[in-house]
Amino acid sequence: MFKRPDPSLTPMDQRGPSPWQSKKQSQRGSVLGNLIRFLLLSIIAILLVLPFTPFAGRIKNGLKELIAAAQEERTKIITQEVEKRVEVPTQIIKEVVKEVIKEVPAPPPPLPEGYIPRKEVDVSTFYNGITIETELLTEQGTYASLERLDPDAYKAEFKLSVRVPKANQELKELSRINSQLPTLLPGLQAMLPTAKVSGFYHRLYENKTNGIQRDITRLNRILDRHNFFDCETILEMTHPTTSRKVLLIQSEMDVVADGSDGDRMATLDEYIYMSDYYQPFTSYAWAKKTQTPNPLLARWEERLKKAKEQFNVKGLSADRNRELKALISQLGLEIGEMKARSSLIAEKDPFIVLSLLFRGYPANKHTPNMGDYAVVIHEGKMYPAICGDYGPSQKMGEASLMMAKTINAKASPYRRPESDLKVTYVVFPGTAEKPNSPPNLDRWHEKCASYLQEIGTDNAGQMLHRWEDPFKKPEPPPTALGGVATDPATTPPATPGVDTTAQPGVGTTPAAGMPAVPAPATPPPADLPAVPATPTTPASPSTGESGVTPVTPAPANP
Incomplete structure (x- = not known):
C-alpha cells in the first residue's frame, strides 16, 4: 500500500540519509558543533561571574571613557563659511511699449540724365528793413577747367530798387x-x-x-x-x-x-564821453575865457602818451606805424584845441x-x-x-x-x-x-x-520855451531896503571915465521923461562878472505921476 509523505518534512528529509554520506564526515560535524556550544557557554558564564570580580570596576570605568569619547566626537563643532543670500528689493520698472507709426521715406528722386537749365527767384528781408529779391540764372557751359578761367562764368549783378521820396511844399x-x-x-x-x-x-x-x-x-x-x-x-x-x-x-x-x-x-x-561816437568838440566854438582846463585834457594827454610809446616799439608793421602816426598827429591837434578853445x-x-x-x-x-x-x-x-x-x-x-x-x-x-x-x-x-x-x-x-x-x-x-540856465549862479539875498546885497569880492572894479552910479536899467529907476535904455546886445566881457539884474524900486510920487514905467533889463549870462 502506498504511504503518503509527511508535509512537514523537506524534500531532502523525505528522501532520508544519502547513501553516499560517509561516517567520518558525520563525526567531524558533531565535534565542531560541540566546540561552538562550549565557547558560547563559557562567554555567558564569564559575563555572569565578571560583575562579582575585582575587574568589574575597571571594566566599567573603561566602558564609560569609551562612551564619553564617542559622545565628544559626536558633538564637535565644525565652523564653515556659508554663503548667505540676501534678497534686496528692487524697483520694478515697467516697460511701456508705445506704438510709433513711422512713415516710410519716399524713394530718392531719380538722378538727372543731363544738365537742366533753370531760373529761380527768392525774396527775403535784411536786418535793415531792405527787401531783397535774388534771381539765380544757370546755363550750360564748357568744361570746368576752362570755365574757372572765365570771369563771366561766375558773377553777380546787383539791382537795388529805391523810391526817392517827394518833398512836400503845401x-x-x-x-x-x-x-x-x-x-x-x-x-x-x-x-x-x-x-x-x-x-x-x-x-x-x-x-x-x-x-x-x-x-x-x-x-x-x-x-x-x-x-x-x-x-x-x-x-x-x-x-x-x-x-x-x-x-x-x-x-x-x-x-x-x-x-x-x-x-x-x-x-x-x-557815460557821455565813454560813448563810441563821442567827440570833445562841436563846430561852434570860441576862445577860452579862463584857465580851467578842459575836463578831457588829461585823458587825451594819456592817450597821446600811450600812442607814442607804441610807436617807439620796434618791429611793428608798416600799416600799424602809419595808424599810430596818424593818431599821434590827430591827438596833438585835439589837445591844442582843448587848451585854446571851448565848445x-x-x-x-x-x-x-x-x-x-x-x-x-x-x-x-x-x-x-x-x-x-x-x-x-x-x-x-x-x-x-x-x-x-x-x-x-x-x-x-x-x-x-x-x-x-x-x-x-x-x-x-x-x-x-x-x-x-x-x-x-x-x-x-x-x-x-x-x-x-x-x-x-x-x-x-x-x-x-x-x-x-x-x-x-x-x-x-x-x-517859445524858456530855457533855464544850468550854470546860473544863485541870486544874492536882498537887503532890508529892497536892494541887493553886493559881495565885495565879486564887485567889478570901476572903469575910468565911466559913471556906473546911475545907469537906467541897472538897478535904478530912470528919471521922469527919460527914455529907458535897452539891454546891451552882447554880454559883458567874460573876464568881468556880469552885474546882476536887480528888482525895480518903487516909483517915487513924482515918477509915479509921470506915467513912465521902468524897464527891467534882460539878465546877462556870464
Missing part, C-alpha cells in the same frame, strides 16, 4: 506832419506860394543813393531803410513883407552828445546839428551856417536854439542831448526822442552873431522870438 502836407503847425507859424500861408523845394533836399537824397551804390558794389553795409527816409522836406522861404529868409526842414531827431567846456563845466559824466556841451546847451551837405554854398542866401538861430517845433511847443554842429552828409535831423531830453525824458545818447518825421526845424540863415561866444540862453530866446515875429508869429515871446 500847407496841407506840412500840417499832416504836425497839425498845430499853422497855429504856431501863421505866416506859412503867406510864404508858401513863393517857397521852393531846396536844392539841398535833392542833394541829400543824391548823397544817399550814391552812398548806397558805392557800398553795395563793395558788398559793404548800406544805409538802412529808417535813415534813408529821414527827411520829409527842405523848403526855402522868404516872408513877403519883412524879407526874412527861412529854411524849413521836417525830419526826425537823432541825438548828439558831443562837446566840452572847462570854463563852464570842469567835469563830464562818464558847446550837448548835455547842457540846446542846439541842432546841420548836415555837412550845407557847407560850401555861401552864394545861396538860404544856406545855414554855424551860429545861425533856429526854432525846433515838436507837437505844440517851440524851442529856441542855434546851429551848433555839423553831422553826416547823408543824414538829416539831429539835436543836442539837452534838446532831446526836453522833448522826451526817455531820450539818451542811444535813444531818439522822436523816430517819426514829426519834428520841424525852422532855421534863420545869416543870423549868426560874431564873434562866437558862450551860450546866453536869454539872448537866444530874445533873438528867436524876434525872428518868429518877422515871419508872422506875433506872440512868439510867450509861445
Whole structure:
C-alpha cells in the first residue's frame, strides 16, 4: 500500500540519509558543533561571574571613557563659511511699449540724365528793413577747367530798387506832419506860394543813393531803410513883407552828445564821453575865457602818451606805424584845441546839428551856417536854439542831448526822442552873431522870438520855451531896503571915465521923461562878472505921476 509523505518534512528529509554520506564526515560535524556550544557557554558564564570580580570596576570605568569619547566626537563643532543670500528689493520698472507709426521715406528722386537749365527767384528781408529779391540764372557751359578761367562764368549783378521820396511844399502836407503847425507859424500861408523845394533836399537824397551804390558794389553795409527816409522836406522861404529868409526842414531827431567846456563845466559824466561816437568838440566854438582846463585834457594827454610809446616799439608793421602816426598827429591837434578853445556841451546847451551837405554854398542866401538861430517845433511847443554842429552828409535831423531830453525824458545818447518825421526845424540863415561866444540862453530866446515875429508869429515871446540856465549862479539875498546885497569880492572894479552910479536899467529907476535904455546886445566881457539884474524900486510920487514905467533889463549870462 502506498504511504503518503509527511508535509512537514523537506524534500531532502523525505528522501532520508544519502547513501553516499560517509561516517567520518558525520563525526567531524558533531565535534565542531560541540566546540561552538562550549565557547558560547563559557562567554555567558564569564559575563555572569565578571560583575562579582575585582575587574568589574575597571571594566566599567573603561566602558564609560569609551562612551564619553564617542559622545565628544559626536558633538564637535565644525565652523564653515556659508554663503548667505540676501534678497534686496528692487524697483520694478515697467516697460511701456508705445506704438510709433513711422512713415516710410519716399524713394530718392531719380538722378538727372543731363544738365537742366533753370531760373529761380527768392525774396527775403535784411536786418535793415531792405527787401531783397535774388534771381539765380544757370546755363550750360564748357568744361570746368576752362570755365574757372572765365570771369563771366561766375558773377553777380546787383539791382537795388529805391523810391526817392517827394518833398512836400503845401500847407496841407506840412500840417499832416504836425497839425498845430499853422497855429504856431501863421505866416506859412503867406510864404508858401513863393517857397521852393531846396536844392539841398535833392542833394541829400543824391548823397544817399550814391552812398548806397558805392557800398553795395563793395558788398559793404548800406544805409538802412529808417535813415534813408529821414527827411520829409527842405523848403526855402522868404516872408513877403519883412524879407526874412527861412529854411524849413521836417525830419526826425537823432541825438548828439558831443562837446566840452572847462570854463563852464570842469567835469563830464562818464557815460557821455565813454560813448563810441563821442567827440570833445562841436563846430561852434570860441576862445577860452579862463584857465580851467578842459575836463578831457588829461585823458587825451594819456592817450597821446600811450600812442607814442607804441610807436617807439620796434618791429611793428608798416600799416600799424602809419595808424599810430596818424593818431599821434590827430591827438596833438585835439589837445591844442582843448587848451585854446571851448565848445558847446550837448548835455547842457540846446542846439541842432546841420548836415555837412550845407557847407560850401555861401552864394545861396538860404544856406545855414554855424551860429545861425533856429526854432525846433515838436507837437505844440517851440524851442529856441542855434546851429551848433555839423553831422553826416547823408543824414538829416539831429539835436543836442539837452534838446532831446526836453522833448522826451526817455531820450539818451542811444535813444531818439522822436523816430517819426514829426519834428520841424525852422532855421534863420545869416543870423549868426560874431564873434562866437558862450551860450546866453536869454539872448537866444530874445533873438528867436524876434525872428518868429518877422515871419508872422506875433506872440512868439510867450509861445517859445524858456530855457533855464544850468550854470546860473544863485541870486544874492536882498537887503532890508529892497536892494541887493553886493559881495565885495565879486564887485567889478570901476572903469575910468565911466559913471556906473546911475545907469537906467541897472538897478535904478530912470528919471521922469527919460527914455529907458535897452539891454546891451552882447554880454559883458567874460573876464568881468556880469552885474546882476536887480528888482525895480518903487516909483517915487513924482515918477509915479509921470506915467513912465521902468524897464527891467534882460539878465546877462556870464
